[in-house]
Amino acid sequence: MSDKSTIPFGPQHPVLPEPIHLKLVVEDEKVVEAYPAFGFVHRGLETLAQKKDFNQMVYVVERVCGICSCMHGQDYCEAIEELMGIEVPVRAEYLRTIWAELHRIHSHLLWLGLFADAFGFENLFMQTWKIREKIMDILEATSGNRVIISVNIVGGVRKDINSEQAKWILKELDEVERQLKDINDVVMNNYTVKQRTVGIGVLTKEEAYELGATGPMAKGSGVDLDLRTTGYAAYKYLDFEPIVEKAGDSYARNLVRMREIFQSIDLIRQALGKIPDGEINVPVKGNPPAGEVISRLEQSRGEVVYYIKSNGTKFLDRLRIRTPTFANIPALLKILPGSQLQDVPVLILTIDPCISCTER
Amino acid sequence: MIVNSREVEIGNLKSEVKKYHDGGYRFVTETCLNLEDKFKIIYTFAIGYDLENIHIITDGKNVPSVSDIYSCALAVENEIKELFGIEFDGLAVDFGGNFMLGESSPISPQADIEIIRREKGGKNE
Amino acid sequence: MLDMLKSVFSNLSRKPVTRMYPFEERKPFDINRGHLENNIDECIFCGMCQRVCPSNCIKVDRKTSVWEYDPFECVLCGVCVEKCPKKCLKLDVHYRSCTDKKYNIHLEKHDDSEKAGA
Ligand code: SF4
Ligand code: SF4
Numbered sequence: 310m311s312d313k314s315t316i317p318f319g320p321q322h323p324v325l326p327e328p329i330h331l332k333l334v335v336e337d338e339k340v341v342e343a344y345p346a347f348g349f350v351h352r353g354l355e356t357l358a359q360k361k362d363f364n365q366m367v368y369v370v371e372r373v374c375g376i377c378s379c380m381h382g383q384d385y386c387e388a389i390e391e392l393m394g395i396e397v398p399v400r401a402e403y404l405r406t407i408w409a410e411l412h413r414i415h416s417h418l419l420w421l422g423l424f425a426d427a428f429g430f431e432n433l434f435m436q437t438w439k440i441r442e443k444i445m446d447i448l449e450a451t452s453g454n455r456v457i458i459s460v461n462i463v464g465g466v467r468k469d470i471n472s473e474q475a476k477w478i479l480k481e482l483d484e485v486e487r488q489l490k491d492i493n494d495v496v497m498n499n500y501t502v503k504q505r506t507v508g509i510g511v512l513t514k515e516e517a518y519e520l521g522a523t524g525p526m527a528k529g530s531g532v533d534l535d536l537r538t539t540g541y542a543a544y545k546y547l548d549f550e551p552i553v554e555k556a557g558d559s560y561a562r563n564l565v566r567m568r569e570i571f572q573s574i575d576l577i578r579q580a581l582g583k584i585p586d587g588e589i590n591v592p593v594k595g596n597p598p599a600g601e602v603i604s605r606l607e608q609s610r611g612e613v614v615y616y617i618k619s620n621g622t623k624f625l626d627r628l629r630i631r632t633p634t635f636a637n638i639p640a641l642l643k644i645l646p647g648s649q650l651q652d653v654p655v656l657i658l659t660i661d662p663c664i665s666c667t668e669r
Numbered sequence: 670m671i672v673n674s675r676e677v678e679i680g681n682l683k684s685e686v687k688k689y690h691d692g693g694y695r696f697v698t699e700t701c702l703n704l705e706d707k708f709k710i711i712y713t714f715a716i717g718y719d720l721e722n723i724h725i726i727t728d729g730k731n732v733p734s735v736s737d738i739y740s741c742a743l744a745v746e747n748e749i750k751e752l753f754g755i756e757f758d759g760l761a762v763d764f765g766g767n768f769m770l771g772e773s774s775p776i777s778p779q780a781d782i783e784i785i786r787r788e789k790g791g792k793n794e
Numbered sequence: 795m796l797d798m799l800k801s802v803f804s805n806l807s808r809k810p811v812t813r814m815y816p817f818e819e820r821k822p823f824d825i826n827r828g829h830l831e832n833n834i835d836e837c838i839f840c841g842m843c844q845r846v847c848p849s850n851c852i853k854v855d856r857k858t859s860v861w862e863y864d865p866f867e868c869v870l871c872g873v874c875v876e877k878c879p880k881k882c883l884k885l886d887v888h889y890r891s892c893t894d895k896k897y898n899i900h901l902e903k904h905d906d907s908e909k910a911g912a
Contacts, residue, residue, distance in 0.1 A: 344762075348769040365848035368871045391671065432798050439811050446823075453827040453885070459871045467876070468825070491801055499798070521696045521741040539718050601672035603713070603720060614713070616672070616700045631698040631745075639741035668769065 313341065318653060320349050326423050327664035329657065335650055343645040345638065351668040358628035363389055363597060364463060366625065371457050373630060374666040376416045377608040379408045381630075382461035387541065388604035388615045389463045392597045399543075401465035403584040406543035408452070408460055409606075410573040410580070414485075415444040416609035417566045417573075420661045421496070424563070427654040428505040433495055440488050443481050450474065465590025475581045482574050489570060496567050506560040510644040510656045513557055522640040523633050524611020525569070526660055529562035531555045536607035547579045559659040566661075569609075596623045608633055610661045632666035674711055674722035679733065682725055686735045689714045694721065696739040701749045708755060729755045736761040744768075822887040827870045829890045832861055834901040836882035843874035843883060863899040865890060 313336050320328035328349040334342040354373055358366055370385045371378040383405050390397060418441035425433035445455045452458035452468050460466045470478070496502055512522065517530035527534055528551065535551030537544045552568045554561035599621040605614050611633030618627040637660040644656055677685050690696075694714040702709040710732065711724040725732070734757040736743040743761045747768040750757055813820065822828060839861065841854040851867035852874065854860070875883045 346768065351769055361848060365846070365873075368848040368869060368873070372869075432802070436801055442811075449826065450823040451825075453823070453825040453872070454870065457869070459869075467872075495798055518695055519740070521739070534718075536718065601674075603672050603722075605720075614698055616698075616711070616713075618702060627700075627702050629698075629700045631700075635744060636698075636741070638744050 312336075316650070327662050329662060329664050331645075331653075331657075333645075333650070333653065338650045340645055340648050340650060340653065343642055345642065347664060347668050349668075350665045352665075354669045355628050355630065358625045360624070362623040363619075363625055364593075366628070367462055368459055370628075370630070371459060371461075373632070373669055374663050375456055376419060376663060377412055377610065377613075377666075378457045379405075379412045379460065380606060380608045380613065382459070383409060383542070384604050384606045384613055384615050385617075385628075386461045386463050387606070388602050388617045389597055391604060392600055392602045392617065392619060393463075393593070393595075395464055395591060395593060397465050398588040398591060399585050400469075400587045401589045402543040403546075403580050404466045404468075404470060404589065405461060406547070407470065407577055407580050407584075408448070408458065408466075409542070410577045411444055411448055413573045413609040414570050415441050415448070416661075417570050418444065420566065420609075420658070421492075421563075424655070424658045425502075427658045428501070430499075430501055433492065433499075433502075436488075436492055440485055440492070443485050447478050447481055451478070462590060464593040465588070467590070469589050470581075470584075475584075479578065479581060482577060486571070486574055493567055493571075496563055502563070503560065505652075505655055506563055506659075507558060509559045509652050510648065510659055511556075511558045512640055512644055514555075516643060517557070517640065520639040520643055521636050522611070523636045524608070524661070525562045525565040526611065526637045526640055528552060528565045529554050530557035534612070536605055536612050541606055543580055544576075546583060547576055549576055559655060562659050596621060597625075610634055610663060610666075611636060630669055632663065632669070634660065634663045634667045637662075638667065672711070672722055674724045677723045677725055679725050679727060682723075683733050683735065683738065685723055686712065686738050689721065690738050692716070696741055699742065699745045699749060701753045701755065703753075708753060710749070710755070727755070729753070731756060731758050733757070734759045734761070824887065826887040827872055827885045828888045829865065829886050830863065830868060830870070830874070831884050831886050832863070832899075832901055833882040833884065834861060834903050836880045837861055837901075837903065838880055839903075840879060842877050842879060846873045846877045848873065859903045861901045861903075863901075864896075865899060866896050 313334055316333045316335055318331040318333050320330045330346040332344040333340050354369055357369055361369060367382050367385055371382045373381050418437050422434045422437040425437065448458055449455045451470050451474055452460050460468050512530045514531040517527045517532050523534065531553055533551055533553050538551055549572060552565050552572060554564050597619040599619055601618045603614060603616050605612055613633055614631040616629040617625055620626045641657065641660050645653065648656055694716045697713040697715050697720065700711040704726070708727050708729050709724055710727060711722055714721045732755055734746055736746055737759060740761055746757050746760055749755050751769045839854050839856045839859055841856065844852045844854045848871060849867050849869050851864040853862040870885070872885050875885055
């Protein structure tokens with residue numbers, strides 16, 4: 310019988326983009342137990358809600374996550390708007406959708422690059438990030454910033470996309486799609502990718518549901534949950550089907566994310582085609598009334614839940630953010646034991662971890 | 670969605686949660702709030718796209734853990750335990766205060782009132 | 795096995811995608827949020843920017859007519875620019891150059907439109 314040894318993994322590890330620490334108990338090369346430790350980037354943003362007024366908080370919650378920041382702002386604004394009974398102009402809903410989908414594309418591409426890096430496929434990593442740069446340019450040209458775009462405010466959005474920009478975005482997206490098709494073949498069929506992902510980290514449908522997994526983690530296991538189908542923002546006007554894969558391994562989650570990129574491109578095209586003219590925001594008067602509200606939306610990593618309790622003043626009583634990675638951690642702890650040590654980076658990255666989300 | 674949560678006695682918490690579990694609900698999250706000298710913990714479950722909330726009011730001691738019913742609750746219960754200092758009974762895996770906080774972190778940083786005083790670090794500081 | 799060959803060959807015959815940064819800079823987009831500037835002659839020291847700023851990096855003193863700003867805390871959200879009643883704040887498209895020392899921007903206005911900056 311072999312001895313067990315404990316290997317600390319992270320928080321600084323060459324292939325991990327995020328500061329997560331795992332204590333791995335290994336038996337030879339096989340991981341038998343895994344204990345996580347977080348908190349390296351805990352910033353107390355939830356508590357900050359009691360110190361900043363509710364309009365300023367929009368910019369704070371955007372900083373919960375650097376990758377899906379715009380969707381954090383959107384979800385927060387939607388929660389406050391629901392509490393205050395504000396109707397957002399339709400154009401603002403469309404614009405929010407367009408920016409959210411751009412964020413989804415760039416998030417998935419970023420993930421794909423890091424994932425390729427995790428199993429040593431540097432070439433794929435460079436190619437995806439090259440494509441991602443086009444999306445970043447679109448974000449910068451339409452909002453003024455590359456990552457934290459600060460476009461959402463309570464009552465609508467702050468920036469508009471004019472018809473010239475819309476044409477340019479469509480042109481860029483065509484180019485992105487063309488380049489993505491090449492990459493797509495690699496992700497789907499490449500021998501290296503398949504060797505490192507097929508059958509690795511299998512999560513069955515029942516397990517995914519029971520462990521509360523969300524986003525591509527759940528969709529890759531055949532759980533058909535995509536909050537966009539509930540029709541928040543402009544999704545009610547757009548035509549799409551949630552993307553679900555059955556296999557439940559890392560490869561299936563790859564496919565979900567890859568197909569979601571193409572879906573997002575399609576959604577942006579639809580949205581830019583249908584977007585009506587009009588106001589982009591409505592003035593907001595007064596403070597949110599006392600009350601509690603839960604607002605959810607589908608981020609690139611899954612479902613984010615905002616709980617807001619307001620007491621009628623301009624400061625919120627409590628803001629709580631349940632981020633998708635937090636929900637996927639139990640699933641990660643489920644798939645780690647029994648895996649090989651060399652697969653650990655792949656498994657961590659397959660949940661698309663965003664640790665600063667998790668810790669807020 | 671405006672929250673409409675149902676209050677549950679602490680004694681009945683587990684059986685209520687079990688009902689949701691057996692009814693095919695998935696666990697979404699727990700949210701802990703500071704009340705004056707008490708805490709309120711809201712449990713959120715979802716079936717399909719619909720949410721259901723129940724809550725308990727507690728003084729922070731001996732809250733039954735639901736992590737044996739929904740194993741994924743252990744992450745959020747460990748977080749609440751560390752950030753608010755709430756004591757859970759029967760946590761499936763207790764990270765012993767090392768989930769979110771480190772050895773030199775402040776104790777229960779988000780709580781208005783203090784219930785436990787964790788022995789700092791335990792090891793040589 | 796050779797799926798990547800296509801991109802390898804197309805990359806061989808193409809210019810580099812990256813730029814030689816300090817020598818060659820990309821033109822910033824028109825609405826790029828580079829850095830914040832205040833035209834102090836127009837400022838009325840109303841303090842609006844201080845109240846709306848999410849990162850509390852502006853300090854306005856009405857009595858002494860001082861407008862102070864910490865560029866290292868600013869998150870460049872642009873709310874102050876939108877809310878300023880005199881429209882004297884402006885987000886320039888160029889970024890501030892990097893530095894190894896933190897500094898504050900300290901702007902004062904004296905009664906007879908005589909400028910001073912430190
Ligand atoms: S809001 Fe404008 S006018 Fe008022 S103090 Fe600030 S910069 Fe000056
Ligand atoms: S840009 Fe934003 S963070 Fe910077 S000074 Fe203005 S309001 Fe404050």
